[in-house]
Amino acid sequence: MARIVDDDQRMFMTGNEVLAWAALAAGAEIMYGYPITPQNEIMHYWTRLAPRFERGFLQTEDELSAGFTTLGGVMAGKRAFSATSGPGDILMQEPICMAEMMRIPAVWIIQQRGAPSTATVIYGQQETRLACFGGNGEGHRVVYSTSSHQELFDYLIKAFNTAWSYRFPTILLGDGYQGKMREAVTLYNPEDHGVKLVPTEPFVGRPGVPGVDRAPAHYRNTFNIEEEIYEIVHAREEEFEALTPQIVEFESGYLDEAEMILIGHGIVSRAIKEAVKLLQNKGVKVGYFRPVTLRPFPVEELRKAVEKVPAVMVFESALGQLLSMVKEAVGGLPVKIEAFLRPGVGICTDEAAEQVQEYLRKSSMVH
Amino acid sequence: MGEVFLGEYGAGKSEVSAGRAILLAGRGLPVTVADLDLTDPVFRISQAAEKLAAYGVKVIGWPERYPPGMGEAGNVLFPGLLGIGWLSGEIIIDVGYGTESHRLLNLIPGLAALNPLFYFVINCRQPLTATVPGIIEAARRVPGIHGFVNNTHLGKDTDLDLIKSGAEKIEEASAATGIPYIATASFKPLAAEMEQTDYKWHEIWPLYGLVHGSFPIK
Amino acid sequence: MHTKIAVAGEGGQGVQSIGEILAEAANRSGLETTYMPNFGVEQRGGVSIAFVQISDRPIGSPKFKRADVLVVLSPRSVERTRGYVTPGTTVIYDSSSIEAPKIDDMTIGIQSWETLAPEGFADMAGNRPGKGIKGEEVRRDSNVRTVGIPAARIAKEELQPRVFNILILGAILAITKVVTVEAAREAMEHMFREKFAQRPELRDDNFAALERGLSLVETEQAGAGR
Structure with missing residues (x-):
């Protein structure tokens, strides 16, 4: 992965811009997105930076589509992410739930705005519950809540590693203040700070004959039997609880x-x-x-x-x-x-x- | 006369516009600031309207709590902006929101009558304008720039050496593009320090921290 | 009196109709009853189960873990429902599509929850069933009664294939006596009144099948009491 800066660089910029750089540093290969304030500039900067670093971008027709294409990107083995806010966050919950069910390590950035509904495009923390427990499920996802530009940078890199280490969808939860405000931040290459990027691998289209050379790739979000879901949700919960000491931060x-x-x-x-x-x-x-x-x-x-x-x-x-x-x-x-x-x-x-x-x-x- | 402030998102266009307005008003000129930021509900010069009024500077644009700033949802141009081409005195236009915003200028009839100068505000501590090629590329995104304004800073960690490091890059970009380096802007105490040195800052424009003050963050 | 009935078969076999008629007949007889359909996400095909309870007292949960009467009409539905068998359960099965040994092995054999094909792939996807609903072992000499009815064959050869489910209903009534034949007829008259009005021959076909089902149990054609 190309280095994003020569050496550590002290910069002064908006949080959304920081996140675009952080995604580059984290080795993100593609962003799928649909514009919504106050996170638009993540996309704006990503689209300016992506060609220089040979990364990809797809603007979809809405957040549902942005979420599901992100899952598709991950299943193809790409370090993929999306970003959204407010009403877009609501639409994004369906793909996030699918990621929970199928253990797809996709990464989302959520910059909270006022709520409910369109409300304000400025700021809020009213998507806290949505980020943690949105959709139909039990909240089997990792949510990092950041408080500074440096954390935006550090934790987005961490979010990708958490997602790909534990295969739970991972959310970086910010807000409009963090997205739009300006403050100093140090940009760095993760390897310079001893941070190794967790390798990715495709979920589908792997070499070999399914059932002969390797287990078939069979990822399901659809089941016929009550008891089967009972088993799966319990297994998820057990795994999530077992990983908690490794993931939890305060x-x-x-x-x-x-x-x-x-x-x-x-x-x-x-x-x-x-x-x-x-x-x-x-x-x-x-x-x-x-x-x-x-x-x-x-x-x-x-x-x-x-x-x-x-x-x-x-x-x-x-x-x-x-x-x-x-x-x-x-x-x-x-x-x-x-x-x-x-x-x-x-x-x-x-x-x-x-x-x-x-x-x-x-x-x-x-x- | 008119001056239009352009630059990267977050480069400090609004703050520099405010500083420039106060500087001109201090020379006894009638100054009007036009807030053309149709995107952001915050970080806009209209938030500083009251403070600017104290310096005798008038602001035209939606007052706080009025329609603009619905982000992606489309915005309404403040009707008063349509008349700025016929105002007398110094007109300062803060287009706001990124380098693409200069396209909004076609919404203002009679702009040409102001013979506006287009100033490109640069903070060399933003990654996209951190290098000479970066500055040149960013400036190429906007046609017809008349001058560069150096607003290199790192918030509270800013000092003269840091501003100087930006000045050197902007001098180089200026030589490469033929766009003159017009002024260096910085917060008032640093601007006063700059006055005491022989360094080639070009004009020195003091800033007052008027736009950031609206944010309830320490 | 409280009878728990589970009817399981392939989608399209008329399993849910059996449940609905049973519940409607019980309701018309002044009994408490619940009927709850259960099927997979498939538009067609897949295993379909009807859960019916009939009681003279108010009924609690519409779901139950052990059936007094289990009706299985396809090989797959045997696998799906064997957890519902307990000592005392009567298992009625279509002997023209399900072999008796399968009933013995699957239903009366070791009782446990397992995830089967296509759910078997779940294992490879990391969705392993682990702890959860585990059945107890039911010994072969325990009091599980199985009744095989060659319903599909008879419906095809003697009646209309489409009245297969009503033939089964007749057998259920004969074995369980949860509602009277008259109540079942009344329920069908009510539920199918428009169809019967349009095509009176449907009434005859269905009632003939009901009678045939009743009589099957009473004759030697039903392999009873294993």
Whole structure:
């Protein structure tokens, strides 16, 4: 695979542009896409860069088609991906479910926008549940929720490797802020940083006589018998659970002696980390926990973090999507769960800090 | 007179347009900025309209919360933009959204009457314009550029050496294409530092961070 | 009284009609009943199963794991439904298309869930059936009653091939007595009233088949009580 930069390069650019470069660095061979804001520039830049690096692109008639052609690309053995947002994300769920059923290691980038429906093209975290559990299925997919341009670059490379290592569809979940904002990022060739690209192989059209030289390629998403699906879904779940320790990622800080832990994912985690530092400087004992993988969710790690904490506060730009995952994860623990829910709008550091202080002030008055 | 700001997506067209408008207004000229960005609902110069008004600069374009920025869904040209060809004073047009946006200019009647100059804004820390051939190729995508504006920066990690490294590439691209290097733009404190050096920055245009301020991200 | 009946055959054999008539007849007799069709994704062909329950008490789940009466009308449906057999099950099969040893081996032999062709390919695709629904071993001397009816042959030779399923229905009624023959006739009159009105000979053909099915069980032509 051709090197995308001579050496590590510090650049200043939009997140969508970063993702186009990250896909090049990850050795992606083809993108299938249909335009929708706020991720259009991934496609725009990919189409400008692809010819230079001998990569492919196909614009389809809609996201359903973009999703299924991506699966086709993967089955032909290509490192293939697609990108979408909002209403396009909904259409993409059908191919994503097929990828879950047939264990097709396709990669999706989802830049969340406001919701429901067309809503805004700006920003939101209201596709969190859709990214994790969209479609008809049990959420057998890996979802990375990024928070910076560097993570967009690092985690897209990782997403391809995760997909091809474990054969579960893999999603990089960003948002309109991350797509459109500009900040510094270091572009690099994965091999320079000790990252090996997991090799790909075709699912179909392999050499040899099926049943003689090799097992037949028989990938199914259609079954006749209830019990068969029962078996398959259980087998998937077992495998997904077994892989969880290898895949799951989180970030936390200042957990010791914390009176409250702030929880948030994606871009919001930047605000809560800063808020925690702000409050710590004032002598307020608070910590933070950020799930990096939303599927699999860091259940054990979160439970351990909040075990001895009286309260947590969940921050998200949605009306309780992360909140319900947190509630499920910490179920049974004697922790009070507060939330600051801002569907479709960003969360700033100072307002996060204010919320926490206000809560701690009130709860100390009660005591 | 008119000045049209073009460049790669994210090169800083809106910010440079705002800086240029303030510079001209500071010389006592009547300045109007036309917001021709029909694609993005954010990162547009209209968001800075109030702040620009404080410098005596008028902005024509959809106010915030009005129709534009439906992304792919098609957008409505602000009717007032149709009249800018007949305005007096300095007219600055921020076309926004990538190098292809110059095609929108055919929507503006009477543009030729402004005798506009087309400035191409370059941040050499964007990968597509990080090399001399890259700059030349990007500039070729837009016909009839009158000058380059150096806006090389790395956000808060910007210093004079970094801006200089961009300046050297733009000088080279300028020599190769015959397109003059007009100005170097940077945030006000760095612009002040540049003034203290003998380096050939061409004109120095200070920037004020007016467009980015709308983003609630630290 | 609570009878669980599973009728299995190839798509197009009229399996679902048997289930519908049984349920309609039970309903008309003032009994509680559920009927649930179950078939694959194929437009035609493939194994089709009708699940019917008839009871004098309200019925819970429409699905059941063990049948009191299992009717199998094709070799493939024997394989598909053998998990439904338990001590006490009566297995009625079409002896003109299914050989008795197959019933012995498959139905009365070792009971377990297995994925069979074409599902066998699932194994190669990594979709291995593992734990799940496992049947217990049913010993050959256990109380499973099998009744072979040469229904396809008789329907073809003596009646019309298309009334094959009604002949089976007659046999089910004779063996299970879950509903009366009169109730079944009434149900068919109601369900097929338009067809019967257009082509009265259909009524005669169907009722003849019903009678033949009833009488088959009562004569030596049915290989009963293995």
